[in-house]
Amino acid sequence: MSYTPAPDRYQSIAYRRCGRSGLKLPPISLGLWHNFGHVDVLENCRQLLHLAFDSGITHFDLANNYGPPPGSAEENFGRILRQDFQGYRDQMIISTKAGYYMWEGPYGDWGSKKYLVSSLDQSLQRMGLSYVDIFYHHRPDPDTPLEETMTALDLIVRQGKALYVGLSNYPVEEATKALQMLRELGTPCLIHQPKYSMFERWVEGGLLDLLEKEGVGCIPFSPLAQGLLTDKYLEGIPADSRAAKPHGFLKANQVTEDKLNKIRQLHAIARQRDQTLAQMALAWLLKDPRVTSVLMGVSKPAQLSDALQCLTNTRFSEEELSRIETILQ
């Protein structure tokens, strides 16, 4: 069946400016870390991408190693782009990354210029693209000089292989230096991608302030703590959940009684707000204007439809916020 995007897809979403750049992103972006590999059902991947695009989601986030096997999410995404999204490339923001282990030998990991340039060339080939919109360094490298990694990002933009660059998982100190270097090179950092959710709040200790001061956007990943911040684990571990899959990064032993206790209490507050817990967890991040977009994952179309409803209420009363704080402590 051929795919025609919904004509009204841009009518319901308020796009957010990414830092002080010219680029706007949807408040919810779709990540392809899980559920888009060769181990997954391609037709489901297609349905998820169709629904996302039909709902006004224009931003799709990948990395060289997403799968499994590594690289297969980019291959599947490329296949679906060719099949269904011909003519829509200019309406999409596609990102990829390099920084984790990808291939054997000394040039397939971390942050050398050799690795970053080769890896992006491979990613472009897998996706069948001539450029990505955002290319990230996926994690800081303690051994490669920061100058080399930042110069590689600048080079990639000058080569026309990426329009913008981003940093992921950089703590405040490294981010401060990297942002300054990129600005001096003439390729200012567009966006930072940190792990941030109700259960993971390190960015509140200075990173968000830095990004605001520097005019850099912020796109939290795993905003639902890989599915913990939903109602799915309240009655045990469902067979089709990430925690039950052998290749899932969420392990069953991370679904602890302490977490479940918090999840139950948060779930009760969400219900009082007429939201699902997933909606409230996303809204809780989006209440902060420094957050450009939340980068979520989904395994089923219904999860995405559910999540999108969060946009109807991203406001919290002082009382709700303080009750949430008490639970999270």
Ligand SMILES: NC(=O)c1ccc[n+]([C@@H]2O[C@H](COP(=O)([O-])OP(=O)(O)OC[C@H]3O[C@@H](n4cnc5c(N)ncnc54)[C@H](OP(=O)(O)O)[C@@H]3O)[C@@H](O)[C@H]2O)c1
């Ligand atoms: N930069 C980095 O280092 C880094 C690291 C990790 C992720 N990321 C990026 O962030 C993206 C999102 O990460 P994530 O997948 O961990 O995000 P997440 O949104 O925290 O978790 C996604 C999972 O939550 C569950 N879920 C989502 N919506 C739901 C709903 N409405 N109701 C019930 N369950 C729901 C699904 O679990 P089930 O699969 O169990 O159904 C889904 O797979 C990745 O795809 C990737 O692009 C980046």
